[in-house]
Amino acid sequence: MAPALRVDVLTLFPGLFDGFLGESILSRAIAKGLVDVKLWNFRDWAEGKHHQVDDRPYGGGPGMVLMAPPLVAAAEAVALMAEPVGRLIAMTPQGTRLNQSKVRELAGEPRLILVCGRYEGFDERILETLCPEQISIGDYVLSGGEVAAMVVIDAVMRLIPGVLGDAESAIDESFSPEVGLEYPHYTRPREFRGLPVPEVLLNGDHAAIERWRREQSRMRTEAAHAHATGATITVVPPERIG
Numbered sequence: 070m071a072p073a074l075r076v077d078v079l080t081l082f083p084g085l086f087d088g089f090l091g092e093s094i095l096s097r098a099i100a101k102g103l104v105d106v107k108l109w110n111f112r113d114w115a116e117g118k119h120h121q122v123d124d125r126p127y128g129g130g131p132g133m134v135l136m137a138p139p140l141v142a143a144a145e146a147v148a149l150m151a152e153p154v155g156r157l158i159a160m161t162p163q164g165t166r167l168n169q170s171k172v173r174e175l176a177g178e179p180r181l182i183l184v185c186g187r188y189e190g191f192d193e194r195i196l197e198t199l200c201p202e203q204i205s206i207g208d209y210v211l212s213g214g215e216v217a218a219m220v221v222i223d224a225v226m227r228l229i230p231g232v233l234g235d236a237e238s239a240i241d242e243s244f245s246p247e248v249g250l251e252y253p254h255y256t257r258p259r260e261f262r263g264l265p266v267p268e269v270l271l272n273g274d275h276a277a278i279e280r281w282r283r284e285q286s287r288m289r290t291e292a293a294h295a296h297a298t299g300a301t302i303t304v305v306p307p308e309r310i311g
């Protein structure tokens with residue numbers, strides 16, 4: 070059986086993914102054949118005895134730029150290695166911001182090809198030739214696209230049926246970020262440094278617990294929204310009123 074999701078990653082540093090792919094959930098998903106992740110070093114497509122992949126920028130300036138020929142050859146070869154050709158995505162800070170609805174969209178694809186840049190960036194003609202979709206995980210500069218690619222893989226593979234246990238996926242469905250943020254969690258001990266576990270969680274009234282959690286989740290979502298929009302809303306939990 071073909072995996073539900075195949076991800077091909079083009080990177081100069083495939084070793085960065087070793088620990089990540091060996092992690093429990095993802096390694097189990099790969100072992101079960103639900104997800105397949107293939108790593109490709111595009112240096113293998115570089116010409117010459119030095120297998121050069123980067124060069125100095127035309128027009129001068131600091132740093133090195135990824136050369137078009139090896140990366141474009143690698144992307145084309147990898148795309149044609151399996152069916153379907155897949156959705157080609159470059160990890161760049163100027164791309165569309167990743168969010169949970171984008172993650173859901175990507176999880177519906179049979180195949181993703183993630184391109185990770187390094188150095189100062191891509192020769193513009195790489196982007197013009199391959200026309201990859203560009204995805205950003207946030208407004209900051211990284212040393213390369215690899216960590217961003219791991220973020221995409223982690224978020225997407227969790228939505229592939231069978232990857233998570235039943236308990237974990239139930240949590241995901243009722244608390245995906247658009248629905249609302251998670252309520253606060255508590256476990257033993259009952260009191261930690263003078264901080265008690267809220268009484269409502271201790272008395273076994275499941276309807277009351279559910280109401281409290283829904284309310285907490287709503288407050289956190291509103292607070293996060295206020296923060297994002299710069300609004301000044303102070304959320305006072307009910308137990309602190311009166």
Ligand code: 9WO
Binds near residue numbers: 160161209212
């Ligand atoms: C870096 C950059 C900085 C300012 C404006 C545009 C830019 N594009 C890139 C870029 O594509 N960089 C390549 C990948 C090469 C240098 C390191 N790279 C990178 C990717 N840094 N940061 C990211 C990244 C990817 C996804 N989400 C956030 C950051």
